[in-house]
Amino acid sequence: xxxxxxxxxxxxxxxxxxxxxxxxxxxxxxxxxxxxxxxxxxxxxxxxxxxxxxxxxxxxxxxxxxxxxxxxxxxxxxxxxxxxxxxxxxxxxxxxxxxxxxxxxxxxxxxxxxxxxxxx
Ligand SMILES: [Zn+2]
Numbered sequence: 642x643x644x645x646x647x648x649x650x651x652x653x654x655x656x657x658x659x660x661x662x663x664x665x666x667x668x669x670x671x672x673x674x675x676x677x678x679x680x681x682x683x684x685x686x687x688x689x690x691x692x693x694x695x696x697x698x699x700x701x702x703x704x705x706x707x708x709x710x711x712x713x714x715x716x717x718x719x720x721x722x723x724x725x726x727x728x729x730x731x732x733x734x735x736x737x738x739x740x741x742x743x744x745x746x747x748x749x750x751x752x753x754x755x756x757x758x759x760x761x
Pocket of ligand 1: 750
């Protein structure tokens with residue numbers, strides 16, 4: 642099945658105004674976001690994914706702390722990129738701005754039923 646991601650221009654505009662951790666958070670969310678705009682991550686996963694390693698040597702080039710991730714999530718909320726109920730465990734985008742039409746329609750973190758059938 643072909644996957645598609647809706648990526649609003651409002652989101653693209655914000656990318657120009659925020660720092661690199663914030664931009665990379667959005668990149669990670671683009672890959673994971675579901676049909677209702679939720680991108681779930683496990684505890685500490687974002688910091689791990691954002692930490693950069695040299696692929697040849699395995700040496701850590703840039704370490705990103707949980708604290709830095711929390712700060713970036715806060716910044717994205719302030720810009721209205723993600724909803725106020727977002728956390729490091731779920732980046733919740735307004736579905737108009739970012740969503741994946743072929744994704745699921747639930748979120749464990751927000752307690753939204755993942756088994757809801759599509760009605761279309
Ligand atoms: Zn969620």
